[in-house]
Amino acid sequence: MQYVSTRDAQQQPITAAEAIRRGIAADGGLYVPQSFPAYMPPSWHNLDYRQLARDIFSLYLTDFTPTEITEIVESAYSATAFPQCVAPCVTVGGAQILELFHGPTLAFKDMALQALPRLLTHAVAKCGGGKEVVILVATSGDTGKAALEGFKDIPGCRIIVFYPAGGVSPIQEKQMLTTGGHNTAVVAVAGNFDDCQTGVKRLFADTALQQRMSAAGKEFSSANSINFGRLLPQIVYYYYGYGQMVSSGRIQPGQQIQVVVPTGNFGNILAAYYAREMGLPINRLVCASNENDVLTEVIQNGYYNRRRPFYKTTSPSMDILVSSNFERFLFEMYGRDAQACAAALQTLNETGAVQISAQAREHWQGFLLAGSAGQADAAAAIGSVFKQHGYVLDPHTAVGWQVWQQLPSTLPTLLAATASPYKFPAAVLAALGHNMPAGSAEEQLQLLSRLSGTPLPPALTELQQLPLRHSRQCAIADMGQTVTEILSL
Numbered sequence: 001m002q003y004v005s006t007r008d009a010q011q012q013p014i015t016a017a018e019a020i021r022r023g024i025a026a027d028g029g030l031y032v033p034q035s036f037p038a039y040m041p042p043s044w045h046n047l048d049y050r051q052l053a054r055d056i057f058s059l060y061l062t063d064f065t066p067t068e069i070t071e072i073v074e075s076a077y078s079a080t081a082f083p084q085c086v087a088p089c090v091t092v093g094g095a096q097i098l099e100l101f102h103g104p105t106l107a108f109k110d111m112a113l114q115a116l117p118r119l120l121t122h123a124v125a126k127c128g129g130g131k132e133v134v135i136l137v138a139t140s141g142d143t144g145k146a147a148l149e150g151f152k153d154i155p156g157c158r159i160i161v162f163y164p165a166g167g168v169s170p171i172q173e174k175q176m177l178t179t180g181g182h183n184t185a186v187v188a189v190a191g192n193f194d195d196c197q198t199g200v201k202r203l204f205a206d207t208a209l210q211q212r213m214s215a216a217g218k219e220f221s222s223a224n225s226i227n228f229g230r231l232l233p234q235i236v237y238y239y240y241g242y243g244q245m246v247s248s249g250r251i252q253p254g255q256q257i258q259v260v261v262p263t264g265n266f267g268n269i270l271a272a273y274y275a276r277e278m279g280l281p282i283n284r285l286v287c288a289s290n291e292n293d294v295l296t297e298v299i300q301n302g303y304y305n306r307r308r309p310f311y312k313t314t315s316p317s318m319d320i321l322v323s324s325n326f327e328r329f330l331f332e333m334y335g336r337d338a339q340a341c342a343a344a345l346q347t348l349n350e351t352g353a354v355q356i357s358a359q360a361r362e363h364w365q366g367f368l369l370a371g372s373a374g375q376a377d378a379a380a381a382i383g384s385v386f387k388q389h390g391y392v393l394d395p396h397t398a399v400g401w402q403v404w405q406q407l408p409s410t411l412p413t414l415l416a417a418t419a420s421p422y423k424f425p426a427a428v429l430a431a432l433g434h435n436m437p438a439g440s441a442e443e444q445l446q447l448l449s450r451l452s453g454t455p456l457p458p459a460l461t462e463l464q465q466l467p468l469r470h471s472r473q474c475a476i477a478d479m480g481q482t483v484t485e486i487l488s489l
């Protein structure tokens, strides 16, 4: 399988290793596979997660050996990283909830970020010329810690994480600031997530900085969901979730389902779209947003407009105005016309808005729906789902639940649960009718454990004891200077 950039009119193909090593294309586009391989497991019953991951990875990583793929998959989805089932599916009311939060940082980003560093080290060994890889990450909370955990002490890699000061939950911040490892750095930026993300993109495009990097034997790469190595692992769990729906007798093999995904950067739902292209029977995809409903508008009306107020909500990982991965989806909807795709993105970047052509929109109208739910509705969903079913949703998954509830549909539903409620105890407790004074994180966790009747995840109990190891802060304009200092360039 070869990969091309969404903005390259020539469509010059490169290998998977090269696409993963580069992260983003030099023309600012994102790498996509040249085609979608068809895949159907031999049987839907009792799928083994690692076997499934091996099969699907092999179709996309044709320049990796079977031994390499086995190594990557076995260590990424080991019983140490995922002590329980990797991605269990539970029935709650009329939905099947695919729990994607059983990894080391209790959010779905572990599903990809346990695999990416391993993919990247192999990719660099194949085509990187022995340079040290410096990973730059912009995070709205969950990616940062998941990437830090994934890259911590991986030889040949360093990682620098930028997060919006005051824009992540106290637990998310503590998780990041307590990360060990000789190769990790964490920086609080005086701005919001989009500032961090734009800042990181600027660093990737800074040729002077790149020259200094190169002279010092280093090169940048990305662990953000723009890296194809992030997307690939996410395809696997949609197959796995479907298999569990078949195994539990909820659906017949081949029966169409709908997949509901609480969305931010459009990575998670894009992986579901890729699975659909590969033949997984997904009738439709539902993109759920919070108050930051830029995707709802573009999917419903074709108007992509980021000139709008930015809301900080109880689902911070979805507080996003520019969904990077939507570009990959647009590329497909434009019939793989890179020129049209590049032109739309240029208009968006220059003017802050772009009208997507009617022709492109028609392509998604049959299978992609969108809706949004505000914080109050999400909180109400957390309360009512707990009352009716004894199950505690996190605020992100609750947005998905609420949007699903608004849809008229009888299709069997797979809802992606993107975070553990233990990651957002204050918002969850408030939704359950327990308002706690700020600053008592440990009490909040204990109370949530008692209420939900589930044990506290060990990763969180340990967190209380860990010392803070990172304290860097910087202005948006100084991100380049900060990188220069950290790397002693």
Ligand SMILES: *Cc1c(COP(=O)(O)O)cnc(C)c1O
Pocket: 107, 108, 109, 142, 143, 225, 262, 263, 264, 265, 266, 267, 268, 269, 317, 318, 396, 418, 419
């Ligand atoms: C990152 C994240 C999302 C959004 O996922 P995208 O792939 O960016 O759309 C939703 N929920 C949680 C908990 C997340 O961490």
